[in-house]
Amino acid sequence: MGRGSPPAPAPRLAPGLPALLAAALLLLLLLPAPAAGVNVTAVLAAFPGFSDFARLLASSPVAAELAGRSSLTLLAVPNANLPRSPSAFAAAAGADLADVLRYHVLLEYLSPPDLARVPASGRLVTTLFQTTGRAPSDLGAVNLTATAAGGGGSSSAVVVRSPSPSPGSNATVLGAVTREPYNLSVLAVGGLIVPSGFDIAASGSETRPSPAVNITRVLTDARGF
Ligand SMILES: *[C@@H]1O[C@H](CO)[C@@H](O)[C@H](O)[C@H]1NC(C)=O
Ligand SMILES: *[C@@H]1O[C@H](CO)[C@@H](O)[C@H](O)[C@H]1NC(C)=O
Ligand SMILES: *[C@@H]1O[C@H](CO)[C@@H](O)[C@H](O)[C@H]1NC(C)=O
Ligand SMILES: *[C@@H]1O[C@H](CO)[C@@H](O)[C@H](O)[C@H]1NC(C)=O
Ligand SMILES: *[C@@H]1O[C@H](CO)[C@@H](O)[C@H](O)[C@H]1NC(C)=O
Secondary structure, three states, X not given: OOOOOOOOOOXXXXXXXXXXXXXXXXXXXXXXXXXXXXXXXXXXXXXXXXXXHHHHHHXXXXXXXXXXXXXXXXXXXXXXXXXXXXXXXXXXXXXXXXXXXXOOEEOOOOOHHHHHOOOOOOEEEEEHHHHHOOOOOOOOEEEEEEEEOOXXXXXXXXXXXXXXXXXXXXXXXXXXXXXXXXXXXXXXXXOXXXXXXXXXXXXXXXXXXXXXXXXXXXXXXXXXX
């Protein structure tokens, strides 16, 4: 007599499964996010001409804020062009130094060819400062504009400015320092830029005349030539 095979037990979730799923979920939460984004301290370490700016970033919350991001452009100020006391410079402008530094982090990867395409009518690029919620309207952005370079040459320079309405502060892009496509582009600028809305009049005397720096020398020194 053929014994019918016993009825298969109704499929059931293995008793351990929910616990396993929970454990897997927990593991996902506990694992550090994949080493995304940029370590700006490590990138700038190769350029001694920017060591003071690198130190400023590293000693502020800003370096850590960049760790989770990609597609950035850093406007780095050479040592020679930094105010003697950056925190006093920021304070005189009524700004927090960390916010001033955040204003030097553009949330877009801009290569030298991108810069060459900047129009004279200006291009607004959002900065990390905008993400703090402390920037009124679009004043957390910078206005990149192409201007005819002085000296009669046909080449043009890119000037970084806080957008209108206030006259704001500005700095000229001196050159490209380095890049890690498409996570981080580092450009040298002639000085610290203060976001609009802060009173920069008080700090005007603190700025050094720019561009006192020879960017070619700064960069070749950095590479040890
Ligand atoms: C760029 O960032 C991605 C993650 O966002 C990372 O996987 C990659 O290694 C980074 N590339 C460089 C050159 O740092
Ligand atoms: C970034 O690089 C610096 C210098 O190489 C290192 O000391 C620091 O721990 C790094 N930070 C992160 C978040 O990886
Ligand atoms: C950016 O600068 C250009 C050139 O001065 C100006 O025409 C334009 O209105 C500015 N844009 C903003 C939003 O401030
Ligand atoms: C930059 O600022 C200086 C002084 O603050 C000013 O004289 C100059 O006209 C500004 N340049 C641009 C392009 O806005
Ligand atoms: C800048 O530095 C480079 C390299 O040291 C040198 O060849 C060049 O003449 C300098 N330019 C100016 C304007 O001083």
